Amino acid sequence: MxxxxxxxxxxxxxxxxxxxxxxxxxxxxxxxxxxxxxxxxxxxxxxxxxxxxxxxxxxxxxxxxxxxxxTSLSSIDLIDSYIARGVLEGFAVAQGIDSFTEEELKQLEEMAHKMGTFARDGKHKALIDIGQEFHEKLFSHCTNGQVVLFTEQLSLKLHLLFYKHWARVYSPKEICDRHLELIDAVRKKDPVLLEQVIRSHYFDTGLKIVEQEKTNINTMKGITDDN
Amino acid sequence: MxxxxxxxxxxxxxxxxxxxxxxxxxxxxxxxxxxxxxxxxxxxxxxxxxxxxxxxxxxxxxxxxxxxxxTSLSSIDLIDSYIARGVLEGFAVAQGIDSFTEEELKQLEEMAHKMGTFARDGKHKALIDIGQEFHEKLFSHCTNGQVVLFTEQLSLKLHLLFYKHWARVYSPKEICDRHLELIDAVRKKDPVLLEQVIRSHYFDTGLKIVEQEKTNINTMKGITDDN
DNA sequence: ACCACCCATAATGTCGACAATCTACAATCT
DNA sequence: AGATTGTAGATTGTCGACATTATGGGTGGT
CATH class of the missing domain: 1.10.10.10 (Winged helix-like DNA-binding domain superfamily/Winged helix DNA-binding domain)
Incomplete structure (x- = not known):
C-alpha cells in the first residue's frame, strides 16, 4: 500500500x-x-x-x-518537560496579557465549564480537544516566534506520550476550577502572578501524571522492586 | 581531502x-x-x-x-530569540539560586572584572570566551534537561550569527557592571528579581545588536530606501 | 519592445546495492 | 559451569545513478 x-x-x-x-x-x-x-x-x-x-x-x-x-521519558524527563512548558507558556501568556478582550475571556470561561462537563460525562476525546483549544487560545497573543516554536515542540511531544492520562489526573471539578483560575489571573492583569499560576498548573500536572504512571505500573505487574 | x-x-x-x-x-x-x-x-x-x-x-x-x-534572522526574529533565551536562562538560574556558594559568586565576580579588562584591551576573542564561560557557570545549577536543551540550541544559533557584535554593543564598563548586577541579584536570593534582571539583560542586548546592524547597513550601502 | 510559452540545465528527491558496524549465538578455553 | 572469543546474520552508513521538479534563457507571437 x-x-x-x-x-x-x-x-x-x-x-x-x-x-x-x-x-x-x-x-x-x-x-x-x-x-x-x-x-x-x-x-x-x-x-x-x-x-x-x-x-x-x-x-x-x-x-x-x-x-x-x-523515546521513553523517565519521570524526571517528564516533569522537566512540563516545567519547561509552564515557563514558556507562562511567559507567552503574560506577555500578551493586555491584549485579551473581555469577550475572549468569556469564551475561555465557557470552554472551562465545557471541559468540566465533558469530564463528568466521560467524553475524553472532546475534553482533550477542547483543552488543546483552550491553551491555543491563551497562547494566541504571543508574538514571539521562538517561544511559540519551542512550546509547540513540547506540546507535540507531551500530547503524544501522555494524552491518555489527561482525562484521569484531575476530577471534573478540579479541571474546571484550575482553568478558571488561569482566566482570573489574566483578568487581574498581573503578569508575575499569571506566570506563577501557569507554571504551577503544568508542574502539578506533570507530578500527577508521574504518580499515576507509577501506580499503573505497580498494579499491572504486581509490586516489583523499585530500581 | x-x-x-x-x-x-x-x-x-x-x-x-x-x-x-x-x-x-x-x-x-x-x-x-x-x-x-x-x-x-x-x-x-x-x-x-x-x-x-x-x-x-x-x-x-x-x-x-x-x-x-x-538563515538570515530578521530584526524581529533576532529579538525574539534573545527574549526567549532570557526567559529560559532566567528560569534556569533562578531555579538553582540557592545552590550557589559564596566561592562561586566570587569566581563569577572575578570573571566579570576580567571581561571589563579584556574589553578595554580589545581582546575580543578572550572576552567572548569568558562571557560564554560566565553564562555556563551561571547556568550550571539548572537540573532541568529540557530547559538546558532549548537554551543550548538558542545559544548556538545566537553565538554563531552574532558573536561579532558582542564586543561592540557595550562599553567595557557597561559589560562589567551588567554582569555584576546579575551576581548581585543571585546574592539577594530573590528569584523573581533575578529572572527579571536576566530577561532585561538579554532583551537589551538583542535591541542593541539590532540597532548596530541597522547602522552598519546604512553606513555600508549609503542611505538606502527602507523596505 | 514586451509578454507568454517552451525547453535545456541543474538541483533536489528517491532508489537499490555495497561496505562498515553491531548483535546474538555458538564454539572453545579455563 | 562460566566466561571469552569467533563467526554469521542483520542493520545502519554510504555510495552512485536515475527520476522529478524548479530555474533561467531563448524563441515566437502580439
Missing amino acids: PIERSTYKDHVVKYIYDGMRENRYKAGEKILESHLAKELGISRAPIREALADLVRSGLLEYKPQVGNFV | PIERSTYKDHVVKYIYDGMRENRYKAGEKILESHLAKELGISRAPIREALADLVRSGLLEYKPQVGNFV
Whole structure:
C-alpha cells in the first residue's frame, strides 16, 4: 500500500506519529528502517530523513551505528518537560496579557465549564480537544516566534506520550476550577502572578501524571522492586 | 581531502558551522549539496543528513524541492530569540539560586572584572570566551534537561550569527557592571528579581545588536530606501 | 519592445546495492 | 559451569545513478 505523492518524508513522519498514537510502537522499542521501507513500499532514504525529523522533535532517540528507538521519558524527563512548558507558556501568556478582550475571556470561561462537563460525562476525546483549544487560545497573543516554536515542540511531544492520562489526573471539578483560575489571573492583569499560576498548573500536572504512571505500573505487574 | 573517519554527518555539520563562522557562507545564500559533496569527497547522503541537522538547529532554512539556505534572522526574529533565551536562562538560574556558594559568586565576580579588562584591551576573542564561560557557570545549577536543551540550541544559533557584535554593543564598563548586577541579584536570593534582571539583560542586548546592524547597513550601502 | 510559452540545465528527491558496524549465538578455553 | 572469543546474520552508513521538479534563457507571437 504505497503512499500518496508529494514528499515521502512528511508522510512517513505522520505514519510513525499515528502509529505511536495508536500504541503500535512501545516505548523503548527499536524502529527498523528496512521494516518501514517494505511496509510503505519505498526506499530507505526518505525513511531515514523522517526518523531524523522525529529524533529532532524528541519522539525518537538515536544511537549512532545502532538505530532509532521510541523515546521513553523517565519521570524526571517528564516533569522537566512540563516545567519547561509552564515557563514558556507562562511567559507567552503574560506577555500578551493586555491584549485579551473581555469577550475572549468569556469564551475561555465557557470552554472551562465545557471541559468540566465533558469530564463528568466521560467524553475524553472532546475534553482533550477542547483543552488543546483552550491553551491555543491563551497562547494566541504571543508574538514571539521562538517561544511559540519551542512550546509547540513540547506540546507535540507531551500530547503524544501522555494524552491518555489527561482525562484521569484531575476530577471534573478540579479541571474546571484550575482553568478558571488561569482566566482570573489574566483578568487581574498581573503578569508575575499569571506566570506563577501557569507554571504551577503544568508542574502539578506533570507530578500527577508521574504518580499515576507509577501506580499503573505497580498494579499491572504486581509490586516489583523499585530500581 | 577526505575527512577523518567516524561518521561523516558530524564532520560535515562541523565543516559548515566553521564555514559560517569564517563568513564563507553569506546570509540567505543557497547551499548546494553537490558542491559540498565534491568539496569533501563524499557522497550526497551524509551531506543531506548534516544539512537537515543544521535546519533543525535553526542555522539553515529549508524550502522543499528548492534547497537549503543560510538563515538570515530578521530584526524581529533576532529579538525574539534573545527574549526567549532570557526567559529560559532566567528560569534556569533562578531555579538553582540557592545552590550557589559564596566561592562561586566570587569566581563569577572575578570573571566579570576580567571581561571589563579584556574589553578595554580589545581582546575580543578572550572576552567572548569568558562571557560564554560566565553564562555556563551561571547556568550550571539548572537540573532541568529540557530547559538546558532549548537554551543550548538558542545559544548556538545566537553565538554563531552574532558573536561579532558582542564586543561592540557595550562599553567595557557597561559589560562589567551588567554582569555584576546579575551576581548581585543571585546574592539577594530573590528569584523573581533575578529572572527579571536576566530577561532585561538579554532583551537589551538583542535591541542593541539590532540597532548596530541597522547602522552598519546604512553606513555600508549609503542611505538606502527602507523596505 | 514586451509578454507568454517552451525547453535545456541543474538541483533536489528517491532508489537499490555495497561496505562498515553491531548483535546474538555458538564454539572453545579455563 | 562460566566466561571469552569467533563467526554469521542483520542493520545502519554510504555510495552512485536515475527520476522529478524548479530555474533561467531563448524563441515566437502580439
